[in-house]
Amino acid sequence: xxxxxxxxxxxLLLALAVAHTHAQAQAADxxxxxxxxxLLSKALTVTVSARVLPPDAQEETPIxxxxxxxxxxxGRSIKVRLDGENVRIYLICTPYxxxxxxxxxxxxxxxxxxxxxxxxxxYFSTFYSIPVSFGEKVLFFPLGLSDAxxxxxxxxxxxxxxxxxxxxxxx
Amino acid sequence: xxxxxxxxxxYFDGEIAAPWEREIxxxxxxxxxxxxxxxxxxxxxxxxKEEEAQACxxxxxxxxxRILAHVPQERQRLSAWRRQVSLPLPVAVLAAALLLxxxxxxxxxxxxxxxxxxxxxxxxxxxxxxxxAVPYDKVEALLKSMGGADANIESxxxxxxxxxxxxxxxxxxxxxxxxxxxKP
Numbered sequence: 167x168x169x170x171x172x173x174x175x176x177x178l179l180l181a182l183a184v185a186h187t188h189a190q191a192q193a194a195d196x197x198x199x200x201x202x203x204x205l206l207s208k209a210l211t212v213t214v215s216a217r218v219l220p221p222d223a224q225e226e227t228p229i230x231x232x233x234x235x236x237x238x239x240x241g242r243s244i245k246v247r248l249d250g251e252n253v254r255i256y257l258i259c260t261p262y263x264x265x266x267x268x269x270x271x272x273x274x275x276x277x278x279x280x281x282x283x284x285x286x287x288x289y290f291s292t293f294y295s296i297p298v299s300f301g302e303k304v305l306f307f308p309l310g311l312s313d314a315x316x317x318x319x320x321x322x323x324x325x326x327x328x329x330x331x332x333x334x335x336x337x
Numbered sequence: 338x339x340x341x342x343x344x345x346x347x348y349f350d351g352e353i354a355a356p357w358e359r360e361i362x363x364x365x366x367x368x369x370x371x372x373x374x375x376x377x378x379x380x381x382x383x384x385x386k387e388e389e390a391q392a393c394x395x396x397x398x399x400x401x402x403r404i405l406a407h408v409p410q411e412r413q414r415l416s417a418w419r420r421q422v423s424l425p426l427p428v429a430v431l432a433a434a435l436l437l438x439x440x441x442x443x444x445x446x447x448x449x450x451x452x453x454x455x456x457x458x459x460x461x462x463x464x465x466x467x468x469x470a471v472p473y474d475k476v477e478a479l480l481k482s483m484g485g486a487d488a489n490i491e492s493x494x495x496x497x498x499x500x501x502x503x504x505x506x507x508x509x510x511x512x513x514x515x516x517x518x519x520k521p
Contacts, residue, residue, distance in 0.1 A: 216496075218496060218500050230496060230497050230500060232494040234491075244491055244492075245492070246493075246494065248493075249493060250500065251500075275508050275510065279502075279504055292507075294510045296460065296511065298512065304510065304512055305510065305512075305513050305515075305516055307510070308508050309502055309505060309506075310504055310505040310507055311505070312506075321502075322500055322502055322503075323505075324502055
């Protein structure tokens with residue numbers, strides 16, 4: 167029985183070795199410029215914009231905003247951290263290209279919040295998976311989405327916008 | 338005069354007490370016939386000892402096989418998980434009560450915890466939202482073991498210090514058209 171098994175494994179190992187050698191030969195033939203071009207054709211630009219909106223619901227001009235644009239590849243995450251006096255927010259976005267050409271965005275938001283010295287600290291971690299089209303905007307409200315009632319209490323709103331587009335080489 | 342067969346047999350077995358034992362020994366020393374009888378007795382004893390061991394082995398093996406044949410097959414191969422244990426009723430009741438108390442305590446602790454939960458919900462955009470909330474001190478230990486929250490942070494944005502932010506709910510994320518009040 168052992169002899170029979172060996173006789174089956176040997177051709178399989180030989181076939182694998184041949185396939186490996188063939189793959190190596192093919193890889194060696196690939197032009198580095200072509201490989202880079204291939205890589206860039208799949209690259210994605212992820213823009214993360216953060217803004218703090220005033221309590222007044224009618225006022226849409228942010229009192230603070232910041233933007234970060236990152237180049238990444240499908241499956242490779244980009245990370246952004248927002249530091250405030252009493253809050254720290256982490257946003258980790260990983261885009262994946264789907265068969266239909268759209269993007270599946272996996273995002274993790276972590277929020278560390280301190281109310282005051284004598285009150286408790288809070289931590290929230292949330293995962294999202296959202297299928298989006300190129301250029302479609304995704305909004306993240308790390309401290310929740312305020313309604314009309316809370317806006318009357320003079321609370322600022324913070325929101326983070328995520329936009330993914332294919333990478334385009336600048337001419 | 339030679340002792341009769343029964344007395345000689347008793348002497349052979351060491352059952353004759355002194356002074357008769359000495360008398361018989363003195364006689365045997367001079368009597369060829371008695372020595373021959375004793376010799377035969379010795380041969381018989383040796384023969385019996387050998388045969389006893391061999392003769393018993395086969396019947397014992399037969400009995401063992403018969404017993405095993407009557408034991409159900411499943412019982413022989415029963416794993417530790419399926420093996421039945423019999424407990425006195427009070428012990429069984431006590432064990433069940435302890436388990437029940439333990440379960441209820443765990444459930445109460447879980448519902449009382451305001452900050453510890455995992456929630457999975459489908460979002461309107463077609464995706465899935467996973468929410469985790471755990472006590473702060475535990476998260477710090479968790480992040481420490483993961484290499485720190487600051488690991489691999491690519492961009493840092495600093496919110497002005499005069500902006501005091503207050504949570505108004507749980508974190509939310511979705512496509513922009515899911516939040517009609519917002520016009521970014």
